[in-house]
């Protein structure tokens with residue numbers, strides 16, 4: 753039997769490659785874009801994580817999804833601290849969701865609030881990405897924009913060892929007893945989640961090119 757984590761890795765090969773081609777992310781990593789572009793990325797993340805972490809609350813008693821509830825991953829407190837630093841105390845009135853972000857949030861609401869396959873798909877795509885390429889990106893941004901102590905908590909997962917956490921997460925995926933059809937639904941939603949992320953990065957790229 754093929755492990756679900758192996759199916760996920762294989763299934764997302766092209767999705768990952770497409771995501772990694774983002775010129776917006778590359779521009780931030782090299783400090784080529786204005787600092788405000790970085791703030792705009794975190795603002796979009798706030799809308800996305802607010803919806804995703806509401807899904808976590810909604811799914812906390814689901815027998816499968818509850819194994820994918822990790823309070824140490826919650827990003828909203830970190831994002832709010834960063835946005836306060838980047839936009840000031842009235843940050844909430846200064847940030848708006850881009851159309852692609854709204855589409856992403858709508859999709860999370862539709863697929864991740866009452867189906868474990870959808871919830872885990874959206875959960876793993878964001879957080880495993882944050883604990884993988886996201887760690888590299890955080891370091892690059894801190895360096896490129898000379899951030900000191902503040903404005904980058906989003907990338908810092910207190911008490912989490914990223915490689916170890918990713919390995920444990922994969923074990924949890926492998927322990928899920930999903931039928932073939934459920935696994936397929938999960939993988940399809942992971943691809944959708946990648947596309948939604950790529951669309952947000954593309955729209956940010958149009959604003960900040």
Ligand code: HEM
Nearest residue numbers: 768771772773774777876877878880881884885918946949
């Ligand atoms: C320029 C942008 C990006 C870069 C440079 C980047 C970089 C990387 C790298 C180096 C890895 C580890 C090697 C690999 O599995 O290929 C990785 C894995 C991953 N990335 Fe990205 N990535 C980017 C964008 C994204 C986006 C937009 C998403 C979606 C939210 C994403 C989600 C993931 C996921 C889910 C993994 C797998 C982690 C695991 O299974 O442990 N990445 N990324």
